[in-house]
Amino acid sequence: MSNLTHADPHGHGLPPEGPLERATLEGRNKITLFWLFLGAECVLFGTLFATFIALRNSTLGGPTGSDLFDLILVAWATIILLVSSLTSVFAVQAMHSHQVGKMQLWLVVTVLLGIAFAALEIYEFQHYIHMEHTFVSSAFGTSYYSLVGFHGAHVMFGVFWITTLILQIMKKGLTTVTAPKVYVASLYWHFIDVVWVFIFTVVYLMGIMG
Amino acid sequence: MSDQTINSTVRKKHRHEGPRNHVLAFALSIILTALAFLAVSYTLAEGTHVQHWFVQMFIVSLAIFQAIIQLAFWMHMKDKGHGWPIVFIIMGVVVAFTAIASALFWVWY
Numbered sequence: 001m002s003n004l005t006h007a008d009p010h011g012h013g014l015p016p017e018g019p020l021e022r023a024t025l026e027g028r029n030k031i032t033l034f035w036l037f038l039g040a041e042c043v044l045f046g047t048l049f050a051t052f053i054a055l056r057n058s059t060l061g062g063p064t065g066s067d068l069f070d071l072i073l074v075a076w077a078t079i080i081l082l083v084s085s086l087t088s089v090f091a092v093q094a095m096h097s098h099q100v101g102k103m104q105l106w107l108v109v110t111v112l113l114g115i116a117f118a119a120l121e122i123y124e125f126q127h128y129i130h131m132e133h134t135f136v137s138s139a140f141g142t143s144y145y146s147l148v149g150f151h152g153a154h155v156m157f158g159v160f161w162i163t164t165l166i167l168q169i170m171k172k173g174l175t176t177v178t179a180p181k182v183y184v185a186s187l188y189w190h191f192i193d194v195v196w197v198f199i200f201t202v203v204y205l206m207g208i209m210g
Numbered sequence: 211m212s213d214q215t216i217n218s219t220v221r222k223k224h225r226h227e228g229p230r231n232h233v234l235a236f237a238l239s240i241i242l243t244a245l246a247f248l249a250v251s252y253t254l255a256e257g258t259h260v261q262h263w264f265v266q267m268f269i270v271s272l273a274i275f276q277a278i279i280q281l282a283f284w285m286h287m288k289d290k291g292h293g294w295p296i297v298f299i300i301m302g303v304v305v306a307f308t309a310i311a312s313a314l315f316w317v318w319y
Contacts, residue, residue, distance in 0.1 A: 046306020
């Protein structure tokens with residue numbers, strides 16, 4: 001513990017044996033209010049889901065979900081995102097035992113899996129566009145790309161965010177300032193995975209069933 | 211064992227939850243996901259006569275269950291001191307479900 005920087009000279013924090021991300025009042029507030037953001041994200045994705053559910057059969061004579069979606073591809077995307085959620089858990093656990101190198105390694109693995117997921121989704125969208133399923137082809141197209149695209153954009157933002165965190169920690173080390181950032185980023189990443197659980201169920205599996 | 215050793219053992223136990231619960235949550239997530247995929251491929255296979263609405267209800271329940279597991283274990287919502295996170299998420303989920311219920315109502319009636 002002694003090699004860690006504690007930016008908490010006024011002693012607002014818990015005793016140093018608590019988790020590093022909760023050592024300062026600022027860190028604790030950051031985590032609590034990040035959950036408010038996640039609550040708002042529930043609303044955002046909830047409304048996109050509602051739109052999709054209402055319009056999923058309005059294909060305007062174009063391809064339907066069962067024409068387009070491929071179980072194997074969706075299964076791969078699901079496994080990649082699920083494993084990346086687990087690796088971000090490992091990163092936080094390494095942080096809790098103050099193994100900075102290990103934490104950085106798991107964060108890099110998480111980022112790489114996130115990139116793989118995004119690449120798979122770009123390939124998928126390209127494939128659909130060739131099958132005349134575009135953002136403007138039907139109400140189904142618009143609601144599909146809004147929902148799944150918004151999720152994909154969240155994944156890409158997460159990749160960018162965690163990459164910048166890795167770089168910042170390389171420069172500044174693991175401190176009471178950087179630790180809450182890692183914790184909050186891992187919350188964000190898990191949330192993206194939770195949203196994907198509903199996307200593969202409602203959009204893909206129910207789409208394939210027709 | 212001196213008092214100090216006991217204290218540090220307790221402390222250590224408290225701080226390092228260990229990967230067991232998290233790996234267990236991962237295994238459960240994989241199983242629930244596999245169940246959903248299998249249910250759908252079984253329904254679509256030749257010669258099976260399963261009600262589609264039943265399978266849809268089934269896979270949505272699996273998704274809700276998996277979401278709860280991930281929120282509780284991976285996002286630590288089961289740990290103490292998560293009162294506000296629970297309030298915030300429930301608020302979000304209530305609005306989300308209202309929107310989804312309205313959409314379903316609009317489509318069905």
